[in-house]
Amino acid sequence: MRRAIAIGLAVALMGAAPQVLAQAAAPAGAQATSESRALTAWLDQQYEQELQMDPEGLTMQGRKDHYDKLTDRSEARADALLAWRRASVAEMKRRFDLAKLDEEARTSFEVWALELDRAETANKWRRHRYIFARGGAHTGLPNFLINFHRVDEPADMAAYIARVRQLDDALDQLLVRAKAAAEGGVRMPRFAYDRSIDEVGRVTGGAPFGPGEDSALLADGKAKIAALLKAGKIDQRQADAFTRELTEAMTAEMKPGYDRLLAWLKADREKTAPEAKGVHALPQGRDYYDAQLFLQTTTDMTADQIHDLGLSEVARLRAEMEAVKAKAGFTGSLEDFFVFMRTDKRFYLPNTDEGRAQYIAMADAYLAGMKKKLPEYFGILPKADLVVKRVEPFREEPGGAQHYFAGTPDGSRPGVFYAHLSDMNAMPTYQLENIAYHEGLPGHHMQISIAQELTGLPKFRTQYDYTAYSEGWGLYSEKLAKEMGFATDPYNDFGRLSGEIWRAIRLVVDTGMHSKGWSQEQAVAYFMANSAQPEAAIRSEIQRYLVNPGQATSYKVGMIRIQAMREEARKALGGKFDIRAFHDVVLGGGALPLPVLEARVRRWVERTKGG
Structure with missing residues (x-):
């Protein structure tokens, strides 16, 4: 995200x-x-x-x-x-x-x-759209308040409480839309109802709603009030008043809104089929999916073309995996190697707070090494800081995909590389190096921070994003890191290939489920046969694709287009080709639709030829 x-x-x-x-x-x-x-x-x-x-x-x-x-x-x-x-x-x-x-x-x-x-x-x-599926406002709004509503002054805390009072209104607005969609035959899969019901329970569990530890939102509000008190910006009387107001807002207004949502989720869940199906099963579902592919990839590729591309990429990457398997000295089949990588304890940290801290420390170390190497491949470098954090408990899921949240354009909030660490058995360490480069440097943090820091462009071009561009760049960064001399350990290199084949598999299973009628279990089986990913992570991924049709196809489509642009430029320019200049052209105009980016690169090639 x-x-x-x-x-x-x-x-x-x-x-x-x-x-x-x-x-x-x-x-x-x-x-x-x-x-x-x-x-x-x-x-x-x-x-x-x-x-x-x-x-x-x-x-x-x-x-x-x-x-x-x-x-x-x-x-x-x-x-x-x-x-x-x-x-x-x-x-x-x-x-x-x-x-x-x-x-x-x-x-x-x-x-x-x-x-x-x-x-x-x-x-x-x-x-x-599946309004209350993964990443919906029921978890997104508390996350927004916790991570993005900064409290520097008493007025900011008053605004925080005012926003808490409006949570029920926001949920009610979305509930109207979800009901209208359901009346038209559009319901998210049953597992998404179950997940959302669980998430509502986690958001509204604990104090001030009932016994137990403070809920995540109350704990955050109290921490922000305490920081104002410590800074001498409020006295104890004002701190107590803020705490009372926040508690009252959460119990009297926020909670009833979540209760209404929970009641509808439970009632509407009974109208869903036990087995999840792709959007082809919705009214006009295939037309909807075609539109989503277009919106997500910014190309006119059809579902069949994307499916076939995925099949060919999976075959190519399996061959590269065979070579890495041999380099690691493994004598069994590739499927045996998948099982070995999926199950061998050497690739997993303890499922403890110490193991989680070690995971974050490893990510920090990989990013520090990459940072030193960046000037050899990039002219424009980001100014914004990057931190690695664990996902908040109320939205954490075992095996969930790591993700990135951008910092602010003024640098007051750093970019964050988030990791789901509730189940360390779903987070193999051989994939961490590659993921750090994708989410952090030279991936999302670098691309988004540079965009936000650009001058001379209309501001919207520093803020808008296109999934095929940003995720294509993130996946391109994984292969680039290998070219820069990283991922030298064969197991970590296998992790890199695992990451790329993971995105190639997405092309197959996303189109398979949403356009070709594949079942959820058929998609899981294909993923398991071609990846060393833990099964928990695979099932989480498949569910993600089911509720966000088309999005998963944008990564590999974007990567391939950027790689093709570089190869076209290299052939056209010969000895004049400069990798630093190419990267600056790709990153120096903000996020762009792929055809617009291709035109930008070609203009740069023509200028460089004549220079």
């Missing part, structure tokens, strides 16, 4: 726009500078309008505007936001001449216009 994501674009992206960007002659310098500056200033005004409609998005960026508000989650707000974007794009096309813009401004123009197409597509299928 990263910043609030602007996932995908529309069909126009695969048409003329990238070619226009790649081939149109640049306008005269003074004319381009004037028009481009005007567009950048206008886009910044538009993005500010968008942010002002998203209080939580403001907080994620370290700002305190509307600090006592949560973002409106109603369909009426979604309609209003779409109408605003339609008007914004129409005004941009009236006011600015594409032919008068320089290359970077032209990219901004195209991406802003294409965001409308993305919004139109997403809006068409909004009732097909």
